[in-house]
Amino acid sequence: MTGFFRKGRVIFCLVFCAAIMIVVYAKFFSLALGKQPAPRVRVPVVERGAIVDRNGKQLAVQTDFFHIGVTPSKIRSPETFSLLVAGTLEMDPAEIESKIRTATNPNFTYIKKKISRAQRDELQKILSESEFADFVKFDKIPGRIYPENSLASQLIGYMGDAGRGLSGIEYSQQSVLQPEPKPGETGTIHGDNIYLTIDADLQYKLEKIAKNAMETTMAENIMLIAANAVNGEILSYVSLPSANLNAYSFADKEETIDRPAVAAYEPGSVFKIFSVASFLDAGSITPDDSFLCDGIYQRKTNLGETITIKCLDHHGWINARTALKYSCNDALAQMSERMETNTFLSYIRKFGFGERTGVELPAETRGSVKNVNDRYWSARSKPTMSIGQEISVSALQMVQAATALANGGVPIQLTVIQRITDVDGNIKYIHKPQTKERVLNAASAQYLLSCMETTAKSGTGTRAALGDISIGVKTGTAQMADTVHGGYSDTDFLSNCMAIFPIEKPEIILYIVIEKAKGETYAGRIVAPVIAEAADEIIDHLGMTRNGAASLEHSGKITIKDNAPLALVPGRPMPNFLGRPKCDIIPLLETANIKITGEGWVVAQNPQPGMPYTENTEIELTFE
Template sequence: MSDPGLRTRVLVLAAALAVAFGSVTARLAWLQIVRHADLAAMAERQYTRTVALHAPRGPIVDRHGAVLAASTPAYSLFVQPRHVGDPVRVATRLASILRAPESELHAALVSGRSFTWLRRRLPPAVAEQVKALREPGLGLVPEPLRLYPNRELAAHVVGFEGVDGGLEGVERAWEEALAGVPGKAIVDRDALGRDVATQHVLQAPVAGHGVMLTLDTNIQYVVERELDAAWRRTGAKGAMALVLDPRTGDVLATAVRPTFNPNTFLDVPHREVWRNRIVTDPFEPGSTFKMVLAAAALQEGVVRPEDAVFAEYGRIRIARTTIRDWKKYGWLTFAEVLQNSSNVGTIKVALALGGPRYHRYVTAFGFGAPTGLGLPGESRGLVRDPERWSALSLPTMSIGQEVSVTAVQLAAAFGAVANGGTLMRPRLVRAVFDAEGREIRRFEPVAVRQVIAPHTARTLTRMLTSVVESGTGHKAAIPGYEVAGKTGTAQKLDHATGRYSHAPGVLSFVGFAPADDPRFVMLALLDEPKTERWGSEAAAPIFAAVGREILRYLDVPPRDAPPVQIVSGPAAGPAAPPVRLVSAAPAAGDDDPAVMPDLRGRPLRRALEALAPLRLAVEVAGRGVVVQQAPAAGSVLAPDARVRLTLAAPSRAGRAREPGRGEPCGSPCR
């Protein structure tokens, strides 16, 4: 190569080729080595998609396992508009399946977003129709649908679930337990961006836990039916009812009107309908609060049921304010003061008791503090410290004004009287269980404190029984059963005048039955009814109607039923083995001798329940609680033994073993 110019050109070309090849090599090395991970992930995103696998939400059931809320398979439909081929065609095809306007679907298909939900929680059949379209850009994700099979039944307690989890009631309060843990899966795509059916699960979802409530759907149904009828009949602004078991604090039923269907929870005139006013809305209780004053005065020895109180013929003047009775009374016994709901008589006893002692009992009964029921938004009510009271505070508080309480607080306080003086914490959740139904957490009844002595509770119960038998609560009577309770008619404050309005306000009744062995406590309340003026007319009949059904459902025999003699007969055949809970203690062996239980102090019903497994003949004499028994407790029983029980009124049984006034449960029992 003699031509220097040609040689130079060849060298330049060779250098250029070397640089170009080196650049390509360097670029390949950069892409294959340095950027390998990033580019592989980009390719993975183009041909695969990571989806969330929603965990099945745990069920909510009543105390017997009846389902109140459950989840069923469903699918949510989304679109990635950039991958949609023909938005007009896709919108037309989807409209007939989803029963939605084409214009709405078309707008979503042509939106500038990279991802848009079209419909949430479609039934499986609809989802299959969408999948059969095989349109690019459409995708389906499993997302269970929450169903409430009983519609409005216990809606305010159960609550409801939205897109982001539980929004009200138990669904919200127990969100962490119910929700479970979502999983992850990879879905392959074809060249057109359509999802391939096969999913590669990266992380399996963990099902949520179930929640068992203390509610009884049978009692709940009766309460809802009767409360709804009274609410409609009286044209009331609102209504609520609550049923508790005074022995454990279990909430057996709770109802609020107006109500809603949690399956369509958005279909309400306003969101205030969702609020569970049993726990969120405090109110002035009126005369039902006189029970607290009576309990405090009896426990402190300020007054006895037979002591006379002059009711001033229906009016008393305190701090330049005149407080009147609904009827002009002269001399009344303290029992008659409560029986006839005398404001003047109650105020006189309250003044004798004094503010500090009265305030201690008000707070000891649980007023002014949350009950710990566990529902969202629970109010503590309003109980002011005595230092902030005026000269009128003690008189007005004793008759249920200048104090506000919630329905659950008031029912729990009456429950303390019903069970012998112990305030029980209201319990709504019995247990939490896993997807296989195994109990993983149990909540036992909790006794908060002893408020009054048992003999005081029995005395007050007799006084409350006279309210129903001969006083303002006569419409709460249930034939065949003793009912104890108190009516309430509370006026509301007129904000325009600053005085209490004369229009009907909060009409209520709180009581329990049977009085000698209470199985339930119930509060019934109507807010501003149009056709009734008194709690005795409006709320007491609700108690009677519901209570009659509850006692029949619980197989509680009426008091006038003759005692049944239990006679053991020949066995028809081998009995089925009893169901044993995992946590139950092992039963005694078949060869162990039968031993006579200690029945003293028990009502007849409880005594017969204890004797039933022994299959013995029983003779009963008297009424009340067992004071004598033969054979004696602990005796070995022969197969043909005959049991004799002697009963007497509760006031005569066990008095010697109970604390008296001021010892040690004086002020108040703690």
Template sequence: MSEQNRFSGKRRLVFFIVLGALALCVLGRYAYLMLGKEEEGGGARTAINAGRGPILDRNGRLLAFETRLGNITLWRPEMKNSAELSTELAPLLETSPVDIRERIENSPSDFVYLKKRVEGSTLTLIEDAIAEKKLQGVGIEPIVGRIYPERNLAAQIIGFTGDEGMGLEGIEFAFENELAPSTGGTRRSGNQVFLTIDINVQHILESIAGQIMKDSRAESVMFLAMDPRSGDILGSASLPGFDPNDFRNSGENTRRNNPATWPYEPGSVFKVFSLSALMDSGAISGNTIFTCNGHYERVSSRGERTIIRCLAAHGRVSARDIIVYSCNTGAAYAADRIGTDPFYALLKDYGFGARTGIGLPGETAGLLRSTERWSDRTKPTIAMGQEIGVSALQMLQAASAVANDGIMKPPRIVSRIVSADGKISREYPSGESRRVLKAETARAMRSYMTDVTSSIGTGWRANVEDLSLAVKTGTAEIIDPQTGSYSTTDFIASCVALLPAEAPSLILYLVIVKPQGEILGGRIAAPQIREAAEALINYLGIPRGRNPQIAHSGAVSIPAVPYPAVNETVPDFTGISKRQLLPLLLRDDLTFQISGDGWVARQSPAPGTPLAADTVIVLEFE
């Protein structure tokens, strides 16, 4: 053999030795990972540390949080008897043996999903059965699930997540990067998102809205509450609603956040803004008189005749009378006192035709056409609340200017972002405030609206004893999409209230879409405003004649909310609330499975049990 051939042979030998060593390393690493994972997993136990941050109301009440869920699977080659297995699994999965057996036998694949998104208590029972060598072939595919403990309450605002744990709608979608951030590809605990919503206020609004839906057989209802001083949305009911825990069984119309996304013609409530804008511009004054003989009529230079009907012939009317009687004729004649472009500019200044910037997905800008597309009828018609599309949020925003002596405060729904360790990482102030009206104009308009609750006003049914309300009612026609003209059967009834009228700290706005039977806002919306006001005045501590306000220094000492220390053993959680548990729920080294509401009534493992890396702490609330 030549020297060159011997050298080539040695090179081949070295190559195969190196290749073999690399293969052994790869196999060894694979075995280590597999065995290590098996050992860490603790057999059938599946522990997942929640990463997505919670959503909370303004007082720290949980609205959305992560918990351990799992998909129950079957590998058919390991199954002995489908009938026996179905009988054993049926009570655990709360379904019939027939359904399970059909799912098994009709599957085209050996791998079968028996049930998805099973909650932790059921997972524990199945894990125990698997550990006892029962349920051959059954496995658990661990997933992190999102729980919405308040179910339908504020569901359209909160939104929901999909199977991959990403937000699909609402705050879950809009604040995806805050709730579930990633760092270098490694997932870490997400931030906490605090809303301005007060769950108790939300419950009051949704309860009243639900009764309205039942009594009026309306297509939908919106009921909102806002603090005009801060722009905080305290409650925003939108019915019909849905349960985000079971969003797949809901329709698109129930998931839509109507107060933010749906534009509609507001009707006579809009006179508050058109009349105050006209007064502020100097086009009219509080002493300007118009004559209402039951209709407005104007013939343009081109011979175009415009006629707008009024509910009655009100005779001589001032700006106050137009608001008190909701006079269409007076509002239309008042609009004739200003040019088209200046009137358009005043409406834009109120925020109509633009998004409020609240940060909710799909927010509408409404509809305020450019003046080039206005007819001779447009200006007087807009003055009475038609030929303009608004959102409920835009109406609240505009109302804040009347409430705040002319300063408009944009609404906000998120107050702050707090990191998992409890540090505030970002405040979320509302948008920039700006002056829309002179202070005296806003006060005059509130005075007019207060008279709406008098015996001669359209909103007398909203009157609350010992407290003055500034109110405006409305009844708007709805365009029939089939004919392109206003429907003779479908209407929107509404009412807005600022309270107390002298210095408002609360705005209530109710919209009833397509009520059946009674349709006038003064008759079906005003009484519900009174009901909500009565409840919220007491809850929010708004001073009234029989509920006087007590002055104090303003310094309040609030003790820290205690929570059990978790060290080497499982503590006693009995009697602990969810809010007290929040710091523990956000820890990456602990895995909780919780169910129910209220306070901890039962737990597993028992207090004093040594705490292992794979321990799942099961808490049942009542």
């Protein structure tokens, strides 16, 4: 023992311990006196608000998706792994194997993005019993479920993988639906819920009518807008073709275009109602003035230029009412001669043409209204504009302008947002009608409505007549521009029709545009009947009173039996989904593997009611 504790060894041990102590104390003082690391800040979680229809039916709902990634260098048998997960991922095993073998980063690569929670749970169960469990990662990302698939898809819009809206209300109301966290904010931040003005059930019915019209006419696209004439709320917003929002990345470009807002076109003869309203209100014409239609309008300018506008018939001596009834180009052009050019352009702009309507949608077009200093202005421009050519408009602008006729000369601001609430249902915003600058006096507006009613009763719009409710219409068929050879196309036409009803006290404005129909193209023949069908659906859906309809006395009290909540419990029998609306199914989507087909209410289900339910059961529901 004494021999072991030699002096040299003791000194070495003491020096070594002292050195360690010096290092420890130096590190301690360095940390104590140095700059302290910033405390770890918890990033707040933002829950995106929902988009619902005016009655609360869910149209866009917050959910979670998952990206699945792997460490390629750790997957010893890509073939085995691919066969193991391919079924759940609904992918070809060869594709999965190829992604692993060709990955540029040996430490990580994604196999598939945006899988559902049910798929994630199934994969975790499968992988937990395999050698690959430690080499697979699931990244949770915020996502959206669109329960109604393509219903009003351009209006609702789409949220991308980065968690931000890319189109429609999802884009324009990004800050409302998903507010940015404020400095120092922690925990969960809830976005507000947006109630649209559309009625989803009415939207579904009108989209069905529009789809049938599109197929019947073999048209390339169709637009339909139904708006409340009194408060400017849009009840239905149809743009076909449309995209399935749950498969937006696979949609064609044509299916993603929000035509009512972004498409600018020449409206043709429908525009005549606004031209005549301007002429009459300014005192340039009177209801009793007559104009001779001999089938063609011709005028020579001081420069020797001859202006020629053809009419579809020889209407003889007619007044403004008859000119609208038969859609006479000759008479409208003659009327335009009586009005000073800048006054005419002023009226057009007061109606809202040449400016965005201000509806809550992105990328809205201004359309195009020329002025006398425009390089393309000519002596032909004013009479041509009066019949709806040499001017481009949007469907929203046409409906906005029609609100002036329906409200005694005062336009009403259009809107697609009815109210906004917080996560607890407290109202933060509710729409109130906003009037714009008066365009016409009340008498002029009333006269135009009566002219439109005449057109429905005995003019070009007779196929839009309803019989038991008064309706005013104006049809229009416009040649479209030939983008290849210039000028106007001989084969491509835009057919549209404006309707306002009831005439005595306007409640609804209905506007339909059919583009590039095959075969018959005259709006009075292909659009007017669709107006009648859609108007009938709107009247019945809203419960508007029809002439001669039976009436019953009622206490005013009704009892509605609430549907019992649905529950899926492993080991218990499958519930009966038949007759249930989609809103009853939505709470189950995050915890169960449910496949939905169609729209409306459940008419078929698989497995059948009463069958055993397990966590892995795939449920198929068919809606009509």
